Amino acid sequence: MPDRIPMVDLKEELRLIRTPLLEEITEVLDSGDYILGEKGKKLEEMVAGYVGASYGIGVANGTDALQLSLASLNVGPGDEVITTPFTFFATGETIAQVGAKPVFVDIEEETYNMDPFKLEEAITPNTKAVIVVHLYGKAANMKEIMKIAKAHHLWIIEDACQAIGTEADGKRTGAIGDIGCFSFFPSKNLGAFGDAGMVTTNHKKVDERIKKLRNHGSETKYCHDSIGMNSRLDELQAAILLVKLYYLDVFLHNRKEIARKYTENLHPSLKKPCVATGREHTFHQYCIELDRRDELALELKNTGIASAIYYPVPLHLQKAFHYLSYKKGDFPVAEKASERILGLPIFPMLTYENQNHIIATVNKFIENNGENS
Known part of the structure; x- marks a missing residue:
């Protein structure tokens, strides 16, 4: 009988890419620049380009990507955000964390993604955004969801944490809605050697807002325009992801x-x-x-x-x-x-x-x- 078969074998992947990984990591160590440096900027540009978005913002993890996206749209108390009940807990958790109310709609039986024909029934005057999950790497029905969102003037956040590289109607997830959120947890299709995440968007104001919010609400050192959080993608993880993005x-x-x-x-x-x-x-x-x-x-x-x-x-x-x-x-x-x-x-x-x-x-x-x- 073969050896024990895990759900994911990261050690085998490491054997393939060990040499270029060590080269990239050594460059970071020698630079002495470990937070918000050149590797992170390059990764932001490359991930944004890969998914077809104008901007990429590196953050600490996929959960923060969702929370920062909601915060950048000023979603908060009194607002409702519609999402699916069949997803990892972070999707709903982040809605509650910003003080908004999670509202769930059922899923399509075949795809396990949000059923757009049940989405419209859940919209109220308090609905401000929809978080669409591309579960397991499978694209949701974005054509219908975007049509509904446009009719009701709603923001669409794509939880693409499991779906980097997935396409829907010729566009890659993370660049179809207003904001895309990615997780680079080690077991993901593009995984770091620790926690890491990314936000993508075509909206310049969203890009600027999230870049401040991820750094304690600060653009200029020790000057804070708003209450933010500490959610910066470090250079070591960015270096690792640059190598793995190539593969x-x-x-x-x-x-x-x-x-x-x-x-x-x-x-x-x-x-x-x-x-x-x-x-x-x-x-x-x-x-x-x-x-x-x-x-x-x-x-x-x-x-x-x-x-x-x-x-x-x-x-x-x-x-x-x-x-x-x-x-x-x-x-x-x-x-x-x-x-x-x-x-x-x-x-x-x-x-x-x-x-x-x-x-x-x-x-x-x-x-x-x-x-x-």
Whole structure:
């Protein structure tokens, strides 16, 4: 049997790019310039150019990217921000952190992204913005969402933390709405060796505002125009990301090929990721759906294969959001997905041998136990 198969193997990735990484890191160490330096500026320009945005602002992490985006639009108490309940907690958390009210709408059954046809029903006079999540690396239905936003004069923030490089109708996520937010957490498709993040935008005033807010509300040293926060992308992480950005398209291609093999060879009774017309998928996660999810996860664990649930509790049922008075049954599609979804290992260096072992183990489980998907 192959060695234990993790969800992500960062050590194998490091072996490939160790030499250029050490060269970039050494340059930073020798420079003595560790915060808001030239590496960070270069990364901002390159990420903005890669996604097709005019501006990039390096920040400490993806959560801060979301919070700073909301703050730059003066979202606060009395405002409502609409988002999906089927996402990582930070998406809803940052709305609450700026004092606004999170408002959830259900997801599309096939894509797990916000259902735009339920979005319009949730808009009120207090709605100021929408945070659209491109979950698992799959683009949301931005064409319809942008149409609705324009009609109601709403800001659109793209939570593209799992979706760098993903395209929707020929445009890359992070440059379709008003603001794009990226996480460079180590396990992401473009990952640092620690926490890091980026905001992209085509709005000059948003760019200027976030650059102040990430640095304690300061543009000139020791002079503070507003209350900000400490959320600066350090030079070491920027240097690492510059190297890894060079390999990103190759790594995304590998992910798509691994996903294709999963889709073609996993048992036909399983619900597998769909790729909607005009809406690309870069497979930060490869998730299947099945009734006997927990039993399969245990079987995989017992045979040395990692798996993960993204996400077991939708946001509207999280204890932290109890004050919003949502209840079970409010968003049935999201709730059903949370009970059935299971992520399988996917990373650019996943070997044919290991993937074949994963596929065979999953298929054997289904054949022995049945599945009514």
